[in-house]
Structures are given as structure tokens and as C-alpha cells.
Amino acid sequence: MRERGCPACLAARAPAAVLFLLFAGCVISPRVGPAGASGASPAETVRVHVSYREAPLPGARVEFRRSPAEGAEAPVAAGVTGADGTALVDLPAGRFFLVARWMGDGDFSRRVAPGDRYAWFGGNPVYSHGGRRDLFVGVEEIPPLPAAPVDLPGVTGVAGIVSLDGAPAEGVHVSAYANAAGAFRDLGFAASSPTGSDGGFVLDLPPGEYYLVARKRAGGGVAGPLRKGDLFGFFPGNPVTVPDGGVVRAAIAATRLKMRNIPAYASGYPSAATVEGRIVNRSGNPVRGAYAALYDNPDLLNRPVFLSDRTGDDGKYTLPVPVPGRYYLGARSGYGGSPSTGDVYGRYEGNADHAVTIRNGDRLVIELEVAVLE
Numbered sequence: 081m082r083e084r085g086c087p088a089c090l091a092a093r094a095p096a097a098v099l100f101l102l103f104a105g106c107v108i109s110p111r112v113g114p115a116g117a118s119g120a121s122p123a124e125t126v127r128v129h130v131s132y133r134e135a136p137l138p139g140a141r142v143e144f145r146r147s148p149a150e151g152a153e154a155p156v157a158a159g160v161t162g163a164d165g166t167a168l169v170d171l172p173a174g175r176f177f178l179v180a181r182w183m184g185d186g187d188f189s190r191r192v193a194p195g196d197r198y199a200w201f202g203g204n205p206v207y208s209h210g211g212r213r214d215l216f217v218g219v220e221e222i223p224p225l226p227a228a229p230v231d232l233p234g235v236t237g238v239a240g241i242v243s244l245d246g247a248p249a250e251g252v253h254v255s256a257y258a259n260a261a262g263a264f265r266d267l268g269f270a271a272s273s274p275t276g277s278d279g280g281f282v283l284d285l286p287p288g289e290y291y292l293v294a295r296k297r298a299g300g301g302v303a304g305p306l307r308k309g310d311l312f313g314f315f316p317g318n319p320v321t322v323p324d325g326g327v328v329r330a331a332i333a334a335t336r337l338k339m340r341n342i343p344a345y346a347s348g349y350p351s352a353a354t355v356e357g358r359i360v361n362r363s364g365n366p367v368r369g370a371y372a373a374l375y376d377n378p379d380l381l382n383r384p385v386f387l388s389d390r391t392g393d394d395g396k397y398t399l400p401v402p403v404p405g406r407y408y409l410g411a412r413s414g415y416g417g418s419p420s421t422g423d424v425y426g427r428y429e430g431n432a433d434h435a436v437t438i439r440n441g442d443r444l445v446i447e448l449e450v451a452v453l454e
Contacts (some may be wrong), residue, residue, distance in 0.1 A: 081428070083383055088375075091226065092417065093115060104424070105256070113158060115325075116419050118446045123171060123172050123173035123174075123208050123209060124173075124208040124209065124213070125171075125212045126170075126213060126214075126215060127140050127167070127168050127214045127215070128167050128169065128180075128213070128214075128215050129165060129166050129214060129215070129216045129217065130165050130166070130180055130217050130218075130219060131165055131216075131217070131219070132168075132182070132197055132218070132220070134261070136161075136163055136164050136166070137165045138161050138163045138164070138165055139160060139186070140160065140161045140180050140182040140197070140219065141180065141183075141188050142156035142158060142160075142161070142167060142181075143157075143158040143178070144156050144169065144171060144176040144206065145175065145177045145178075145343050146174070146176060146177070148177045148204070148263055148264070155175070156171070156172065157169050157170065157171055159248060168290070168317060169307055171206075172208065173208055173403055174208055174403060175205050175206070175208075175403060176207075177200075177204045177205055177206070177217060177263070178200075178204060178206050178215065178217070179199070179201070180199045180201070180219055181196065181197070181198050181215050181219075182196060182197035182198075182199070183196050189309075192222055192316045194219065194222050194223060194224040194312065195222065196221070197220060198219060198220070198222055198316045198333070199218065199219040199220065199314075199335055200312075200313075200314030202310070202312035203215065203226075203337075204263060204264075205263050207385060207386075208403070209402030211402050218335040218336060218337070220243070220244070220245070220334065221246065221333060221398075222248040222316060222331065222333055223241065223246070223331040223333055225240075225329045226239070226240055226241050234347050235281065235284055235286045235327055236284065236286065236287060236324065236325055236326060236329065237322055237328070238256065238282070238283040238290070238292065238320060238322065238328045238330050239327050239328075239329060239330075240254075240281060240329055240332065241275075241278070241279040241280050241281070241295050241331055242254065242281065242313060242332045242333075242334055243279055243332070243334065244311060244334045244335070244336070248275070248277065249279050249296070249334050250274070250276060250277050250279065251274045251296055252275045252279075252294050252311060252334060253273075253275075253295055253296065254272040254281045254283060254292060254293070254332070255267070255268035255270070255272070255292070255293050255294075255440060256269050256270045256271070256283050256288060256290040257269055257291040257292075258289075258290060259291075260294055262376075264279045264293045264314075265377050265381075266379060266381065268286075269403040270283055270285055271283075274296075278289065285322050287322050287323060288321075288322055289320070289321050290319060290438050291315070291318045291320075291417075292318055293313070293314055293315070294311070294312070294313035294332050294334055295311065296310060296311035296334070297410035298310050299453075301325060306337060308337055309325065309336060309337065310333045310337050311336055312337055313333060313334035313337060314336065315330050315332050317330065320367070351400035351401065351402060352402055352403065352440050352441070353401040353404050353442040353443070354399065354400055354401060354442070354444070355409065355446060356396070356397060356398045356399065356402060356443070356444070356445055357397065357443045357445050357446075357447045358395040358396050358447050358448075359370075359391050359395045359397055359411045359447075359448050359449075360395055360448070360449055361450060361451065362451060365395075366388075366393065366394050367391060367395050367411075367424060367450055368391055368392060369391065370391050370395075370411050370412060370450060371388055371390060371399075371411065371414075372387075372391075372397040372399045372409070372410075372448060373386070373387045373399075374386045374387075374390070374407035374436075375397065375407060375408045375409075375410065376408070378405065378434060378435070379432065380408055380427060385407060386401060386402070387425070395422055397411075397448075401438050401442075404438045404439050404440050405437075406438075407435065407438065408427075408435050408436075409427070409428035409434060409436050409446065410427045410428065410434065410448070411425070411427075411448040411450050412424060412425045412450070413425070418434075421453055422453065423452070424450045424451070424452055424453075424454050425453055426448050426449050427448075428446060428448060428451030429449075430446070434447045
């Protein structure tokens with residue numbers, strides 16, 4: 081199959097303040113295979129390092145789930161960290177969400193509460209596609225809920241605090257997401273102003289159900305991939321229900337990320353399918369130094385799921401796909417955040433949402449047309 085794309089025009093999007101909430105940590109137990117998998121050979125072995133305030137945390141339960149909605153289903157794999165704060169987990173191929181919990185009373189059957197420790201992995205979703213790797217997760221203690229606000233007349237929404245190491249976290253954006261479909265990778269439904277010196281935030285929201293996420297990028301800004309040293313938090317009470325005329329209280333514990341949030345160069349992994357072709361300009365000439373990339377969001381922003389090597393003089397790319405599925409295909413001269421003036425950028429234009437569905441054994445040949453953004 082051969083398909084040709086057309087130039088992509090990127091409308092500048094001024095992100096509303098992005099909100100990100102911090103979760104305390106995630107971990108797994110000594111070598112635990114996929115839950116319920118009878119003899120299935122794992123696709124990848126993951127070593128999870130869980131820490132609390134820079135110290136290894138034993139006794140933390142780590143869960144890999146297929147859905148970001150906690151409690152919606154049983155985890156695919158789970159376990160508890162050992163004395164060194166690490167655990168080995170065997171995962172089947174697929175896309176998962178990693179969560180870690182440490183309960184003061186050891187009761188993992190209940191929801192987390194103030195005094196427990198919790199984290200939603202800042203690098204979610206995790207794609208399992210072969211080999212071994214290490215994930216680093218820092219958990220934080222869940223703070224008590226703030227006092228009910230008394231000075232928010234006429235406000236419907238969420239009011240709360242963001243903390244780091246038990247102290248108020250300043251300069252953090254908290255975002256509300258109307259659903260979990262995009263894995264909280266886009267800008268969300270609404271966002272708060274940066275938290276002040278007291279860590280406080282207010283989100284004015286219509287009645288409904290929301291997921292709260294908090295982020296602070298060390299380099300500034302409200303868009304782009306999270307990196308080592310950034311702050312991230314996920315409200316353990318997600319989703320919250322905002323009643324008509326009511327204000328929900330929320331306390332979010334942020335953690336400083338230890339991971340390097342970089343895209344996966346798919347050429348280093350076993351391939352279940354392949355997308356290949358050329359990257360060309362409007363005149364049909366090959367473009368050197370561009371990537372082909374698969375994303376999990378239709379805006380083609382933030383970190384790609386899989387990335388090809390840079391094209392050479394012939395403009396050809398090969399993009400192995402270790403985990404088949406539905407992705408959004410594009411090409412650009414860099415990755416992370418929004419393309420800017422002077423960047424080479426294009427999207428697959430075979431359909432309105434730039435999506436491709438890739439099945440096991442597929443070999444798709446797609447030519448991507450790019451333009452220099454002005």
C-alpha cells in the first residue's frame with residue numbers, strides 16, 4: 081500500500097496553564113509475571129526502583145494496568161518491592177499504566193489516604209516491547225486535605241494545595257481532564273494559574289467528573305515532554321466529581337522525576353510490524369535529517385511513542401512498530417513540545433485525524449510530505 085500525505089499546517093496553540101498533580105510512587109515485587117498469564121512468555125522484564133525522599137522504599141506495591149482509571153480492572157502485573165526498593169516484573173507486550181502505593185497499615189485492598197505514599201509514574205504510558213529496562217519512581221506522602229474554602233463565592237470546581245517533600249510547592253500548574261482517553265498527555269480541559277508560595281490552586285470548573293494532574297517543568301513553560309528533575313503529581317482521588325455549586329478539596333503530593341523522558345527509537349526493539357517510506361518536501365524532493373514518529377495523541381505533541389532514525393540524503397525512513405495498535409503518524413526535524421518557526425513538520429493526511437491502525441505483520445509504505453514552518 082502506498083499513500084501520500086500533504087503539507088501540514090500547525091496552528092499555534094497557546095496552552096492554557098497546564099495542571100499537573102503529583103503522585104507518590106510506583107514499585108513492583110521480586111520477579112512477578114503477568115497476572116493471570118499461564119505460562120505466557122514475557123515481552124519485557126522491567127526493574128522498578130522505588131524511593132521515598134531519596135531512600136529506597138521496601139513494601140511498596142506496584143501495579144501495571146491497561147487503563148489509567150484506577151480500579152477499573154485488575155492489574156496485568158503487580159508486586160511488592162524488596163528491601164532494596166526494587167522489583168523485577170515480567171510484562172507481556174502492550175501499553176500499560178504504572179502506579180505505586182505504600183500503605184501505612186499494609187492494607188492494599190483500600191484506597192490511599194493521608195499518611196500513605198503514592199505515585200502515578202510520570203513516564204506513563206509504558207510500552208512493553210522487548211528486552212530489559214529500569215524505571216525510577218519516587219513516591220510522596222499523601223498530605224491531609226486542606227480546610228474547606230470560605231472565600232470562593234460563586235465558584236464551582238476544585239480548590240487545593242500541591243506539596244513537595246511535605247512543604248508547599250510553588251509554580252506548579254494543575255490541570256483538569258474530562259476523561260482518561262488521552263492518558264493525560266494533552267493540555268486538558270482547564271488549567272490553574274501557577275501555585276503560589278502556599279502551594280494553593282483554584283480551578284473554576286462546570287459540574288462533572290475530572291482527573292487532576294500537576295506538573296512543573298524545571299526549564300519553565302507548560303508544554304513539552306517531562307524530563308528528569310521536573311515535578312509531577314496525580315491526585316490519588318481521581319476522578320473527582322464536581323457538584324453543581326460546590327467546591328471539591330484536593331491535596332496533591334508532587335515528586336521530582338528521576339526518569340529521562342525520551343522517545344523510543346524503535347529500531348532497537350523486535351518488530352511486530354513496520355511503517356516505511358520517504359519524507360519529502362512539497363516539490364517531492366527527499367528531506368534529510370527528519371524523523372518519522374508515531375504518537376498516542378492526535379495533536380502529535382509531547383513525546384512520541386516510537387521514533388525512526390533520522391533520514392539520509394534519500395529521505396527514506398523505516399519505523400519498526402514493536403507494539404501494534406492505533407497511532408498518529410507525523411514527521412518533523414525534532415521531537416517534544418510544539419514545532420516552532422524554522423522546523424520541518426508534516427502529518428499523515430490519509431484521513432482527517434492523521435491516524436494509522438497497525439496490525440501484527442503489517443508492512444505499510446507511506447510517503448510523508450513536510451514543510452518548513454513559518
